[in-house]
Amino acid sequence: MRAEEKRYHDQCYEQHKLFEAGSWLHKPVQTVMEVLPELIQTDGMRVLDLGSGVGRNTIPIAAYLKPFNGTVIAVDLLSSAIEGLRSYSREHQVHPYIEIVQSDIESYRIEADSFDAIIAVSTLEHLGSEDELKRKLAEIALGTKPGGILCIIMGTHIQETAIRTNEALDPMFEINMSTEAMNELLQHTYQGWETMKHLVKPLVFEISRGDEPVRLASDCITYVVRKPGL
Template identity: 30%
Template structure:
């Protein structure tokens, strides 16, 4: 079983688009030739088709995360707008809001020029956090992350393919900061690589690029010793513990097919956590 529901009563309200209505909506978005797509040589994060992946995740946000059209969304590690572009079609321009932050200035510049200029409820902010791959000259240590937004300003926070590039010491600071920014009951959608106990990492069907090896005695695993933060996995339970310690309750954990689970709909592992009253 790939999906584990972790709370007895659902925190997540049903999204207004479901079933065939959602399918029809996504088809319309896919055919919208006016949506911006960055030049291929400037897409510096993620693989696969830019628009296809963005639409795939929009479906995940709605069906798994419970994203609503009037939500205030924060995209931590927005890159060059792969999640933002389809969200321009879903979020209500009168009620929904979007803020994207990223340490890669070139991505923020492209998004500001090509997305925010056409959608007033979208904004993008460069955060000068140091990262050896995306911002090596940054002046802010990731373990001291502080985002320039008010407490409780958001209903839905996205971290897609972000914890897969962070060192273990930065996980808790990011989670604590996101807990500060989420309103009580707000949802936190994470994609990650989770190493399950007793699961062979070289089994049939596993992505051959992800030959993770443990880093010392810690909870982190790296797929590339020379470039450790190119792909990072964590022991099962590591992210869960830091989420709970930051004031979240886990709602969903859905494992992905990267490890050879051919029946999984998603490639990476997904976690949806909900901010509780104690995280306020």
């Protein structure tokens, strides 16, 4: 993760409280919540949340898994995210159902047939290279149980522009593929899986890079598929 992107997240976690209005932390991602009732409901379900942050999705997932005595494994690199997740999980009384792992996504090893669902929201863009992305997508495929669900939300064709000067900036993302190339990679990697949701939505919003306001534009790919095999 680039230093500026790390700084942006650190500032966001410091300035905004989870599930309160004023930032993208104010509610979980709707698509992630829609995935949960589609899971094959069994005792001891396991869900992997890659790039969990302070728990925007992790905590609602844990609440859903609680009656099943399930576990959500939350993986994030940033100390600010890990500390926030620990605090919020206790505040929301779901900490027994969350296993927290501090790690970059590349280093975190996903064992075969380990998870009923794998969630990766706005995180695969920060892998070190397209080769690492391909490797991790293949690892995710192996790590999903038969009948399990994969939910990827990822930005492509990312552009950053300084609002004050209208200057085009270098986007602070390690991977910035074209939308067409990313769609092709996903469809190739998960060929034969059931497509539950696949859409592309243009997004434009304002962020800060240090003290500078920046317009961030991208295509947002939402990709939800179920692994065959049951």
